[in-house]
Amino acid sequence: MNDFIFAAAFYGLAGMTILSAAGVVFLKDIVHSALMLALSFIGVAGLYVLLNADFLAAVQILVYGGAVAILIAFGVMLTRRRNMKESNPNNRWVIYASFVSAAFFAICGWALMGTDFKPVGQQVNPEAAVEGLASLLLGDYVVAFESAAVLLLVALVGAIILAKGAKEA
Amino acid sequence: MTIGLTHFLLLGTALFCLGLYGLLSKRNAIAILMGIELMLNAVNINLIAFNKYVAAGSYTGQVFSVFVIVVAAAEVAVGLALVLAIYKDRLSTNVDDLDWLKW
Structure with missing residues (x-):
């Protein structure tokens, strides 16, 4: 059920x-x-x-x-x-x-159908997703996390300057 | 019939191909951006499906899709700003008109 x-x-x-x-x-x-x-x-x-x-x-x-x-x-x-x-x-x-x-879909679908994906690593029951994500983002991936923050800031400033022009913005 | 990894991957492939079709066949720059968004969503579905069915218990796939979402948000903001800047200059969003670099 x-x-x-x-x-x-x-x-x-x-x-x-x-x-x-x-x-x-x-x-x-x-x-x-x-x-x-x-x-x-x-x-x-x-x-x-x-x-x-x-x-x-x-x-x-x-x-x-x-x-x-x-x-x-x-x-x-x-x-x-x-x-x-x-x-x-x-x-x-x-x-x-x-x-x-269509050709890309056919090729990918054919490859997917023919592949047997085996699980890797130990299969533990996952804890709440937020806790696992948080410990990874602020642990192993902290440099990438901070770079993503900088990227968002740069994209924000860049989008404003591109849309309004550097003089007015 | 139980739903497995293959179903999610086929769904992701279908979504990716629809996005690819939109990216290749549209004339309007905003429609092209929409196609790119569809493709990025398909990639996220794949990452999270692999995370559940292949590497259960780790969250690496979800972390990667967080970064994909961040980059996609930055991309769409800058892309639309570019489209608006070009529209102010040329009064057109047709990508066939954007041939200033061609000689």
Whole structure:
């Protein structure tokens, strides 16, 4: 029964994620694409919950479902198009693009089906994900953690300067 | 049928390929950024699925996806600022118009 609930949740969330991702790339109106992108991020957050990554699910909803979706919506609104109905056109290489994506999916899927992934290391019952993440982030990965903080600060300042111009900002 | 690692990896591959299609086939720079975001999400799904099914008990995969999220947030902020700066200059977000370096 538990397996059945897990499978039902997986297929529901996976269908929602894939369908809204398909909406992002196939819809003609870019505003609809932006909304579909937010829906797809929420579906991915649900999948993180299924994978015992509850902290990352919260981060996904906050950062992607909130910040990135809003940023992209603002980007769409600030770069106004005359005709919104046809605001997300394909370029002239769309046939090659679909061929490359389909071939990549086929090759990766074939490789995945043929591989037997064996668990490594000792399989202990995980503690709460936040505690394990915190001790890794502030222990083994503290230098990378601090660099990521600096990267975010630099990206923030850089984005303001790029968007406003160095004189005004 | 139980859901295993392969299901999550196939889902990640499908999401990655949709993002790749958007990245390669779109004319609007913002639509291209959306494709990149989809691809980064697919990578995160893969990392976390491997963390659960292959290396249970460690959190290295989740730590890596935290860094992927950080870099993706920085990337989308700078990318959209670039798009806005180009739009102010050219009144266009069509990447086919951005050919100043071509001669």
